[in-house]
Amino acid sequence: MALPANSPRRVPTTLKQLIEQTPAIPSMSTAVLEVLRLAGDPDSSASHLADAISVDAALAARVLRLANSAYYGLPREVATVQDAVTLLGRATVRSVAMLAASYPWFDAEDEATAECNLWEHAVGVAAGAEVIVRRIDRRLADEAFCAGLLHNIGMSVIVRWAADKVPTLIQFSVQKKLSFHETEKLVFGYNHMEVGSALGADWNLPPRLLDCIAMHHEPSKLARTSLLVDAVHVADYLCKALGIGLGAENFTIQVDTSSMDRLGLTNPNDLTRVQADLMSRFRSASELLELT
Amino acid sequence: MDVIRLERGQTRTVHDADSVQADWIGSGVAFVVYEARRKRGFVAHVLQTDWEHRGSPTAPPPALEDLKGWLDETGASPSEVRAVVAGGAQPLNAGEDPRLRPGEGLSRAVTTGLRSLGIDHICEDTGGSMGRSLKLNCRNGVVDVVQGQGSSTTHFRLGG
Numbered sequence: 171m172a173l174p175a176n177s178p179r180r181v182p183t184t185l186k187q188l189i190e191q192t193p194a195i196p197s198m199s200t201a202v203l204e205v206l207r208l209a210g211d212p213d214s215s216a217s218h219l220a221d222a223i224s225v226d227a228a229l230a231a232r233v234l235r236l237a238n239s240a241y242y243g244l245p246r247e248v249a250t251v252q253d254a255v256t257l258l259g260r261a262t263v264r265s266v267a268m269l270a271a272s273y274p275w276f277d278a279e280d281e282a283t284a285e286c287n288l289w290e291h292a293v294g295v296a297a298g299a300e301v302i303v304r305r306i307d308r309r310l311a312d313e314a315f316c317a318g319l320l321h322n323i324g325m326s327v328i329v330r331w332a333a334d335k336v337p338t339l340i341q342f343s344v345q346k347k348l349s350f351h352e353t354e355k356l357v358f359g360y361n362h363m364e365v366g367s368a369l370g371a372d373w374n375l376p377p378r379l380l381d382c383i384a385m386h387h388e389p390s391k392l393a394r395t396s397l398l399v400d401a402v403h404v405a406d407y408l409c410k411a412l413g414i415g416l417g418a419e420n421f422t423i424q425v426d427t428s429s430m431d432r433l434g435l436t437n438p439n440d441l442t443r444v445q446a447d448l449m450s451r452f453r454s455a456s457e458l459l460e461l462t
Numbered sequence: 463m464d465v466i467r468l469e470r471g472q473t474r475t476v477h478d479a480d481s482v483q484a485d486w487i488g489s490g491v492a493f494v495v496y497e498a499r500r501k502r503g504f505v506a507h508v509l510q511t512d513w514e515h516r517g518s519p520t521a522p523p524p525a526l527e528d529l530k531g532w533l534d535e536t537g538a539s540p541s542e543v544r545a546v547v548a549g550g551a552q553p554l555n556a557g558e559d560p561r562l563r564p565g566e567g568l569s570r571a572v573t574t575g576l577r578s579l580g581i582d583h584i585c586e587d588t589g590g591s592m593g594r595s596l597k598l599n600c601r602n603g604v605v606d607v608v609q610g611q612g613s614s615t616t617h618f619r620l621g622g
Contacts (some may be wrong), residue, residue, distance in 0.1 A: 224609065232596035261488065278517045286595075287486070337611045337612045337613045338612060338613075340610040340611060340613050341610060341613040341614070342593060343554075343591075344590070344591050344592060344610065344613075345556075347554055348554075349554065407553065410488050410489075410553070410580055410593070411488045411489035411490075411510065411564060411565070412470065412488055412489070412490065412509060412510075412511070413470060413485075413486035413487055413488035413489075413490055413593060414486070416486050416611075417486075418490055420591075420593050420610050420611060421488060421551045421552070421553060421554075421592055421593050422554060422591055422592075422593050423553050424553060424554050424555045425553045425555060425562055427559055427561060427562070430561060435561070437560075437561070438560045438561050438564065441561055441564075442510055442511060442564070445510065445511050446511040449509070449511050
């Protein structure tokens with residue numbers, strides 16, 4: 171399939187070139203990477219985590235703003251990062267930091283990413299993965315939120331080059347009954363999962379989060395299936411069904427029902443209940459993030 | 463002319479100078495009911511979650527109750543109005559698994575509900591694997607249903 175002739179520039183032909191030549195890929199701040207590391211380290215203290223956040227003033231300010239929002243429903247004002255860690259807990263602070271740090275990748279003010287509705291989708295899948303995982307293992311709910319936020323970072327790079335080609339790619343996918351990521355692979359030589367994985371590996375993201383980026387469309391291809399990957403996969407589908415983030419790949423996805431089975435979502439009513447919780451969580455997150 | 467944005471799960475009445483648009487319709491369903499003679503209409507974006515949680519899976523979506531109220535209040539005749547129903551998309555591999563076909567039942571519930579109110583002039587653009595947006599120009603009764611981020615557009619003329 172030929173790329174549209176009106177393209178202002180050709181999409182780089184290798185994954186390496188894509189990442190090197192994309193001018194506006196935000197880097198993952200070292201503060202956020204340290205927060206991710208410390209939140210998973212049982213030997214670290216709350217003050218270590220607070221110190222790691224406070225190193226980045228913009229991150230600290232955003233963490234405080236989010237911590238004081240209705241979404242987290244804390245009984246009193248959070249005045250310091252240390253307070254936020256104490257009141258919210260380390261796992262939730264990891265989610266808050268991730269949320270604060272993710273925005274630049276899906277910046278709604280960037281025309282291409284706004285058109286593709288990527289930020290809304292990231293928040294929707296984060297909310298959905300959290301809701302799904304909370305039913306099974308509450309301890310992993312915050313990590314699931316982070317995984318949902320990050321799953322499509324590769325798409326944020328691709329659309330910076332190819333937003334104008336998205337309608338053609340969608341139409342091609344439907345005609346050929348290919349998933350959008352299969353069409354990406356055919357047309358560009360790589361797909362958004364591979365792009366995201368390369369970025370995530372470069373940032374030294376934890377392996378479980380990398381799996382969610384790399385396998386969110388093919389959860390059963392993992393050597394050992396993962397609760398987080400299954401949750402992100404199903405949350406992705408539920409968001410598409412609700413119209414949350416149809417912008418980039420639209421509804422050209424193949425859903426792996428084995429993931430639903432592994433999550434205990436064996437009939438339509440189970441899914442609808444989860445979807446209702448997802449929608450409720452997403453709406454409160456949207457108010458918080460001024461998405462609506 | 464400003465375009466009124468209809469959010470997910472919302473209903474709205476519109477009048478002659480209005481233009482209203484429902485975006486990001488996935489497995490959910492948006493519908494327009496338009497009375498050409500008085501250039502007025504009713505628009506809704508129904509989600510699966512708004513519907514199933516009313517109890518019985520065969521119950522009409524709640525937006526149809528609002529529509530009934532609009533018909534009663536305005537005196538619009540169901541036999542004169544025309545409707546467009548759009549949405550109900552599903553993933554590429556929907557197959558026969560009901561977990562992957564939520565839009566199908568919702569589309570059917572909406573069209574059945576419209577018919578139960580006496581509305582028989584119904585055009586449909588439902589199913590498939592592309593999300594949609596729907597726009598009504600109330601001045602001329604033209605409804606545009608855009609699929610897949612502009613991959614294709616279907617025009618419906620409800621204005622007589």
